[in-house]
Amino acid sequence: MAYFLFRRTLGFVLTLLAVSVVVFAVMNILPGDPALTILGLDATEDALAALREQFGLNDPLLSRYFSWVGNALTGDFGTSHSFRVPVSELIAERLPMTISLAVAGMIFTVILALIMGIGAAANHRKAGDWGVMFLSQLGIAVPAFWLSMLLVLLFAVKLRWLPPGGFPGWSDPVAAMRALILPTVALGLVQSSVLARVTRSSALEVMRQDFVRTARATGFSRQRVLWRHVLPNALVPIVTIVGMQFAALVTGTIVIENVFYLPGLGRLIFQSIANRDLPTVQALVMLFAAIVVTANFIVDLLYVVIDPRLKARA
């Protein structure tokens, strides 16, 4: 067990290190001169050279990489070229928005998918099952940005139940939650369609196993057998997909935040790319990658929590 933890943690750190190399390399090989973007085409060669010197763009690649990683470890991602404030401040300001959205999306996805998936499996080859299969097929086929616009048109413009966009901040929790409803649904619906199908097929496989018959023979209700015996045993594939979906949800916030005018990291990365704001983009890409790697790391640990047989082997 200790060896398993050590191995997984080592893998986690090495992956992050590899990600940092790739992110740094890609960002610094990409064409486009940040100095030119900031000062404009009329800038004099001297001014450009001075700015490059100030940003450290003339230093050797390797030393720039190490100083970037070294500073990043202390929470210093440099100064944003376009906003002229430390990148860490920009992130700290917008991270809660994106985390709120991603977590809300994840909760929505998991709850909807489990209810639909287990419900479909319990009604295998009946109307409920066909209904879930049809709706989830539809959900997978619909692009998130188009769904967002439909939701805004219906619930914000026509019915006027919910705000069409923007975020008032968490100082007014009710308003904040209302503002999050449409983005959450737009973000999570596609993912929950995928997850509902995974849940359904995983549950169907478990329902064929002998211990489910034992549970029925012990006089438990169908509901109890489903939630107490079938679901936990169906969880390993579900958690695998949830881990991958969390990554998709975090990156999905880029589109959703732009559609709903939410001041989060997704909008920030979009603006920074347009402004060739190298330190900000680099830090954000690294942060998104770190979130994804962390999610996968947690999933790896969850397997062992779910299934005691894996602990014995680990």
Place this chain on the structure above:
Amino acid sequence: MFDLTNLSVHFGPATALREASLTIRPGDRLGIVGESGSGKSMLALCLMGMAPEAATLSGTLTIDGRDMAEATERDWQALRARRVAMIFQEPMAALNPLSRVGDTVMDPLRLHLGLSKQAARARALDLFAEVGIPDPAARLRQFPHELSGGQRQRVLIALALACDPDLLIADEPTTALDANVALRITDLLVRLSAERNMALLFISHDLAAVARATSDIAVMYGGDIVERGPTRAVLDSPAHPYTRGLLGARPSATSLPRDANGKRARLPTIPGTVPGMAELPKGCRFAGRCPVELPHCASERPALTKPGPDRSAICHVLSQEVSA
């Protein structure tokens, strides 16, 4: 008391069980033998109210005088574990692999009997001790994969006993176990049946295990109960041609004659294989494989005959002998 009268199970045109009649009283130890597909597990599932949804049932099943024809799934849930419990063939697969065996056994105690956590734990410890699990306190905390096959089967027996049922159905309880473990489990079931005055329905294709465990036996073939009677009498002098074939196919160290070269003869077998449910002959199910078949066997259903005291069989050849 459990009473079946002419209970049949159909899957569309196919018949899985044909007009089975049985009575099980407290303390009875009844064995059911037959090949796979003979309908013995279907009979057991009917007693649990767990026949597959696709099946249509006819005939009557009464439990303590109550006709179960109109019973809902909820009614059955109230009977399972408390009145009738079942243990299954594969002890490895029959336990939830993610649940500590103690929790598995405590679940029905808490849910059905409403015991507190401490009371359920104490009761589970008693049950583990009763079914012969050593060091019960430590076992309670273990997962199924940490136990041996025999230990798992004992856990399943403890689970089945949890709510003190009147009838314990054991469907091939020893098939997946080593021979000496199988013997001990068989003896355990007999002891529990006697101590608790609990009826035991012991389903197996292992004639030696059935002989050891039961006082009465029903032999099944193709969905019919072809022969019934006291275990000893039926095994000593089988009446139905199928039972005779089944007993002849039993391997034994000494019974096979040697030929001139000193080699033992091949084990006799019943010719042919069990036909599918839909291809069974309309008359006697054994027609086509029977060594003493009469011309009308395949088309006419044989009537019940009494080949001896407390015994019955369905066979045209036997009814001819009896009437002659």
